[in-house]
Amino acid sequence: MKLTDEEKRMLNGDEGEVVQQCMKVLVTLGDIYEAEKMLPVNSVHSPGVSYRVTGDAGLGYVEDVSKKGGHFKVPTTLNTIGIDSKDWKKIGFPRDFSLKQLELLDAYAKLGAIPTHTCTPYLIGNVPQIGQHVAWGESSAIAFVNSVLGARTNREGGPTALAAAITGRVPAYGFHLDENRKGNYLIKVEMNLKTERDFGVLGYFTGQIAGKNVPVFEGIKERPTMECLKALSAALASSGAVALYHIVGITPEAPTVEAIMDKKYETIKFGPKEYDEVIEKKFNFSSDVDFVVFGCPHCSIVEIGRLAKLLYGKKVKSDVWICTSRQVKLLSDKMGYTDIIEKAGALIVCDTCPVLCPTSSKGYKTVVTNSAKMAHYIRGLWNVKSALIQMEDCIDTAIQGKWGGR
């Protein structure tokens, strides 16, 4: 790999041990993928900020870098953590876990991180532009930033995002390069998709097929809402490892099918049959419901407004979590939504979500959610049954305390 003089100095240790250690990680990665050079980045979103994810191993890794005096060179936002950093006692997160989590946050704070604690940093100020090279973690945000915004990132794990934040570099391979951004699967969408659940099902179906390749959707005529694109991005990166997708006529790099497809590609159909299969095989049950979850990825203020409207004057029987960033919660407080939601018996939880916080000790057996990503992960992580249903049905379910199946 060809390094600039500045990069050589970093690798030689002229900027200290931490920078050298991080540069070594990036050069190792670049060598594996035959990168020709490094690229400067000026936006990082760091995954590996929940103690559930890092464990003591990752906590030790970040603390080591922090204690050795590491400092982030570029603006770096932090992903979702394992507790509500303000209300963890009230909500009942375990004390030992919470203290470890706060220790990890301290280490990141010393490095100069921006404590956003959200999987949707693009909703609160970390908004890369088209063609810009960035280093992002959080699988759903990666797919969003590559596909919807047209910025360029690979799927960065915790240690690479950390190294990128400290050196301001990433190796030039994968989705940073034009030739790797073309479509390998053409998904012909032969049905009308409206809700976040619909786009989640499309994403879940496609991720299973596409793996780490680039799917292109044709046949989506109306521009999906930001919330639907967020749901699609998350689902694609749950059943698969999709970092980049295109929607013909909608996303910025895909004006036409011809312009965006690679020379060779496979065509797959997605219609009502495929839709039903995802639901029937994976995410369906009928029984009493213990827990209802929204905000995977974290809710926008628009979603919270819709939820407040549905919950107005009602009482929920199931436990309900609405997960979001603290910044969005502040808006919700100001607009009176939080009041309505709490009066109905539901809870707005900031900074975290059931995928990244400790498994509840309440012994939940059944969960419904409008997020394919949440439905996918919570089954294994919390050892529960999960159903994927739309927002309005989730609220009805929470009020009745049961779901009758589709």
Add this chain to the structure above:
Amino acid sequence: MKTFEMKGRKIVEGVVEGEALVTSEPISFMGSINPKTGYVIEKGHDIEGAWLKDKILVFPCSKGSTGGSYMLYDVVKNGVGPRGIINIEAESIVVIGAIVAKLPMVDKIDISKIKTGDYIYLDATNGIVKVQRKDD
């Protein structure tokens, strides 16, 4: 006893041996695995319930959460992780986890030729996978 050899690409150097645990499905170390115990917990995964400890873990590629890098590191540090990894195509999340965990790893291997229970000699430094199979 049948023995054969395959050549792949070095991802992380090192020489290890152990029993193969093979799946044809991708793995997310965040979500598919409990890092404290080393068991596979993803519902419906074709190796759900399997134990990673001391295995040579053979799977096509990683998927899912970017939390997987630290979780691979954690499962290895907890002493219940695999001894080595063999992939068809190494995806960045597992690669960076394996680099940090110093876990020998190769890719570009036709994993359909390996079965769970085969004994594997993994010379990741030279990209060599030696498979030893007991007669059926």
